[in-house]
Amino acid sequence: MALDLFKEKGVxxxxxxxxxxxxTRRTFSKLDDDAFTRVRVIxxxxxxxxxVRFSHAxxxxxxxxxxxxxxxxxxxQHQQTLxxxxxxxxxxxxxxxxxxEQTAIEVTASVAQHxxxxxxxxxxxxxxxxxxxxLYRYSALYDxxxxxxxNYIIQSYTDIIPGRPTVxxxxxxxxxxxxxxxKRAADAISKLNALTIVSAENQVHTYYMNIGPMFTDPVARMLYAEIASIEEQxxxxxESLCDPDESWVEKWLLHEANEVYNYYSCLHYESNPVLKDVWQRFLDYELGHLHYVMGLFQQLEGRDPAEVLPRELPEPIGYDTHREFVRKVLRDEEGLSAKGTGFVPRAExxxxxxxYREMINSEGSPSDIASAGYRWRPGTELSDEAERVGTVAEGRIQ
Structure with missing residues (x-):
């Protein structure tokens, strides 16, 4: 049953x-829990x-x-901590x-399809x-x-092959x-989608900027620096997808609605009972926040929140593999780049x-260095060179 944002008041x-x-309760298990539990936590x-970042601004x-x-x-703050x-x-x-990276791929794939x-x-x-x-470059670094x-971590839900080359x-x-x-014409789900994806990407950027300097391996340090730069892009x-003409209170209202939507989506799919309780609790908390901000919106702007919010939440974000969709997009759109606000073939x-690219890559590309010769195979990870050596050795044995 769909959740009615105006009827459900929460805590x-x-x-x-x-x-x-x-x-600081019990954690999930990195081996025993489904990989999408990790995705939802991330x-x-x-x-x-x-x-929190928006609230301070x-x-x-x-x-x-x-x-x-x-x-x-x-x-x-305390919800984020938990x-x-x-x-x-x-x-x-x-x-x-x-x-x-699995989170970025699978959540964005779900959003793109809806x-x-x-x-x-x-x-x-x-x-x-x-x-x-x-994901491919970091998988090579993991090897x-x-x-x-x-797949010890991502559990084979997501392919480990090159996409649009990071270089x-x-x-x-x-x-x-x-x-x-x-803001006047966009569907409510479009506004929620934009907030969901920019939130995810901003967190990725922050994490890489914090953790990258902690590595001693020089290639790892450079790879995190390179991909952190892409995450800033x-x-x-x-963030530029969001209408800058929305008022501060209107944006706050959308943030609260988006938190409700995301906790609702997590609750819909979660298999870990501890996390399921957390998602339900925070869904109820966020409904309380949403109605609090609805009152401010009415008081300060003299507008009906129904002008901005849908009565019922859209279809939940799909926490499942999107392998076939990603493969199709890879086949059809890998060769695209961007020019201004549009998307064009790389030749244009x-x-x-x-x-800019020539300058930033003038001393080499960490992503190319990290993955040189790497090719994932089920059950093992063999470089092309190692695979050739193994083939020759097998031939000699025969």
Missing amino acids: PLDRQKFTWKDL LMNGIESES CARMNRELRESLALIRRVE VNWMNPPNQNPLETTLGY EPDPYLAQTYRFGMLEDFDH RLTGRDP LEHRHPLDDVRRSYD HVTQY EHERTLR
Whole structure:
């Protein structure tokens, strides 16, 4: 049954409580739980991080909203803590990175398939192919540093093959800004989709910027630096999809609705009973936040929240493999680049992007170095050279 945003009031703000023990409960298992449990934890950490980031920015620009923002922001801070602390301590940073890229691929694939605006859907497909290649490059690094199969983490839900090569993803900043949706005409799901994906990508960028310097391997350090730069491009791309003419309160209302939508989607798919309880609890908390902000929206703007929000939530984000969709997009759109706000074949790229790419790659590409000779095979990871040696050895034995 669809959730009615206007009927379901959730838990009132003054009843939303936490303790330190509550915030640092039992984690999920990196081996025994479904990989999409990790995906949901990663995404919701990003969703909550975006909420806190937006709230601080809004408070700096709106004196009359500061106290209301502070009340909800403290709860959001604790929600993010509880979600993020669900990550297991035996999951190393590179394994978490594989989860981040799987999240970017599978969530963006789901959003792209359900986005009603053709231009926005094209934008999501475009970015998805770049994250798809990042998973391949980090999988090669995982093999390089640990000798382990990346499916140890991603559980074979997502292909490990090259996408749009990372070395070709570097573009001039003016070729990463997109056209925004029109707040007056866009479907509500388009607004929620844009917030979901920019939240996820911003969290990826933040994580790579924090964890990259922690590696001692020089190729790993360079690879994180390179892909963090692409993630900044993605944040620029996705945030520009949001209509800048939306008021601060309107954007806040959409943020709260998007948190409701994402917790609702997590709850719909979760198999871990501990996480399922968390998603239900925070869905109820976010409904309380949403109705609190609805009241502010009516009071400060004199508008009906129904002008902005759908009565019922859209279809949940699909937490499942999207392998065939991704393969089709890879076949059809790998050769695209961006020029201004549009998408063009790489042969038609703007000169400014070609110059920028030549400069940034002038001393080599970490993504190419990290994956040189790497090719994933089920059950093992053999470089082309090792595969040839093995074939020759088998021939000699015969």
